[in-house]
Amino acid sequence: MKKLKFPDPDRLQVSLAIVLLICGVFFGVMASHSYSAPGFWKSWLGFIKLRPLHVSSVVFWILLSAQALVNIALKNITQRKIPAWINWSRIVLIFIGIISIFICYFNLQFGGREYWEFPAWIAIPLLLVWLLQLAGMLFHLRHIPSPPVYIWMWYTGCTFLVFTFLENYLWLVPGIQNTPVRDLMFQWKSAGSLVGSWNQMIYGLGMYAMVQITGNTKPASSPLAFSMYFLGLVNLMFNWGHHIYILPSHGAVRTISYVVSMTEWIILLRLFYLWLKEFKRKRPEAVGMALQFLMAADRWVLINLLLALLMSVPALNLYTHGTQVTLAHSMGTTIGINTMLLLGIICQFMVPMQMQYGRWFRAGFRLLQAGLIIFWAILLLSGISRGYWQMQPGISSFQSMMLQHTMYFRIMAWSGSLMMSGFYLILFPLLMKWLKNKLPTV
Template sequence: MNTNTLARYFMVLALIMILSGLVFGVLASHAYLLPDFMKSSGGFARLRPMHVSAVLFWILLGATACVYAGLSRLGRPFAPTGKLGLIQFALWIIAIIGIFYCYFTGDIGGREYWKFPPQWAIPIAIAWVLMIVNYFKGIGSLKERPVYVWMWMTGVVFFLFIFLENYLWIFPYFRTHFISDMTIQWKVNGSLVGAWNQIIYGTSFFVMDRISGNKETGSSKAAFAMYFLGLFNLMFNWGHHVYTLPTSDYVRYVGYIVSMTEWIIFIKIIYTWRASLDTARKNYHYFPYRFLMASDFWVFFNLTQALLLSIPAINLYTHGTHITVAHAMGTTVGINTMILLAAFFELGGGNVRRDAHGKWLNISFWTIQVSLFVFLIALNIAGIKRGLWQMSSERIPFGEMMDTLAPVFAVFTGMGYILMLAMMVPVIYLL
């Protein structure tokens, strides 16, 4: 099996995961309006981990597809082994079937964002080991390689280390010490984002080079500056995830400063790259270009929100509210998903110009952006109200406070439906 075919397998599985994640997410949102929705089948307690796992797998499988598709286009000596990749793919299939079987039967035994029983992490870990072996067999020497080769390498190696760290809680030594256990769990979730961001941002640089027709972006000093900053980021940006735990202040501040700086550099790189493109290339690579530009907007949107959340007085109100959810979803859908869709159109879906399937893809593109914006605004409004309630001296019952948010949740759910339907158009096209 050649690497391009292997990439296609991972791409299809990733697209199935994002479709599943959208459906589970919309169903879970009904719990805010109808607390008894699907309660006999487990309701929100089952739908939420299904949604979260499906979206996480979309990112991980999509990133894997992009790495293999990218390597297949770089030519010799970039030649990963198809057999190892196929075993890796089979392990992912086994893990996904086992994990969702557990969810459907109510066997939920993991931790935040990884709620499945820990034994199903084993095939994922083995699959990732095979990917690391395959990657190093494929790239050969790292000398004079563009930045995305380094970013992919860093992402796949660090992800495995952090993923294993995520399961330290199975050992009593860590599980019985509450603060240490919580610190590790929150640290891991922040660092995992940094690891897959290395892969996804590396993919964005690769796509930029493909669209521009040269390797200037991927070999620029700014791109390598972002690589080293991103490396530091994935090791230390988790500081702001433990803001409410009794840890040293410098850990939190370093985490925020590094994270914000990385995004600012990413915006600068995209702005410089966009200015270098002529109209013909923008039209020929129309949808990859569009989705990259969308990710640029959402980076700015999330940067603004993150800067506000970095203020301790504000963080005290927002931590654990729907604002945290909005920030996570803005990053996952607005940044990571837009970059992955840009890469899928460029690497796996062919070059779709403005006049090719343009009408429905164009409508869906703008519908995704607008519905996501309203969706996130609704979540932020709900988070503000809940934060004020949490810190209020008045003892208003939780149920009464939630009842006042019903109109906001109605908008949130409605936008979720629109976002799901709009996202189906490019996803089904790419399938």
């Protein structure tokens, strides 16, 4: 009798994450058309469904791919396999969670909060997924005697993800749900820290991939690397207040967040120094897609960090808060940094070199970068214009302000479509090869 062959669970999870990215980009482009064409698909999909579909797909692309790639990397480092039941329980729970979310959204069953709009019970399988992930990672930990900084980043990232995910559901607790200011404060504390947590995991993966590409392990264990890690961690813990400067919370929350956010200038200056060094260095004419994605992420870190620093100054934040400047920052971060890094790491771990030099891959990469820079810039411009409007109350109504922005929204929607074609040129061939079982896991 022929023995049944099961796919590798982590590889299956990366494939699922890529499917979610494909869906997320599609829903996002459709949602952006709602801005320029009011009522776009209102009777069938509508913005009320499209936004959560887009956000959840993209959030789970980031979380699931980061989780699976950390597992693949740990397996490579320790050369040990965690018990199969941990992996397969995680995969089953992921499928239960994701399918339930999509069914709820399509049936207009909401009940959660921004970014997590699904009914609260779905958080239970998702929490179990993260607890199983943590258990699997702890299994590897005792086999790593002196961990370099990226190992620290994976473990703190995962631990904080569990903590902030739980904190995100504090609104179910009496005493929090009756207090709007405290409730909003904790909602944005957890949302801010959650992004910081997945950044820890993804930046750690980026560093691990660079170690693999260059073969140089020293920078990942240097005191400087650990100083930067702790600086990032302090920001994860205490800088989330820049989301809620105008909320009537305690003044110290604003001041602590302002002061901590400003420490990111150190990271920015260091990145700028490294970028200048890299700029002066003669680069090889052709590099694989893994390095291309990692280098693109580097540029996006620089641009987004500068924007984040400016937005973190409370006096400037008054002009950007609640405008598309915030959206430009979150798109630049999730697409420009997180997605570029994750795609680079996927290429490094799983895509053979000859495919990385493929024509479609390269064309897709260029379209993606061009689409993203136009998208980001137009969001920034429309956000600045909206910021000016909100600081001059009474100059025009909300509707006329939105009408005046129609041209911005059209460019936003079409640059989003450009980005989508770039993504699909990269993702579909990758997925097809995967389905035909032609891509190895390194």
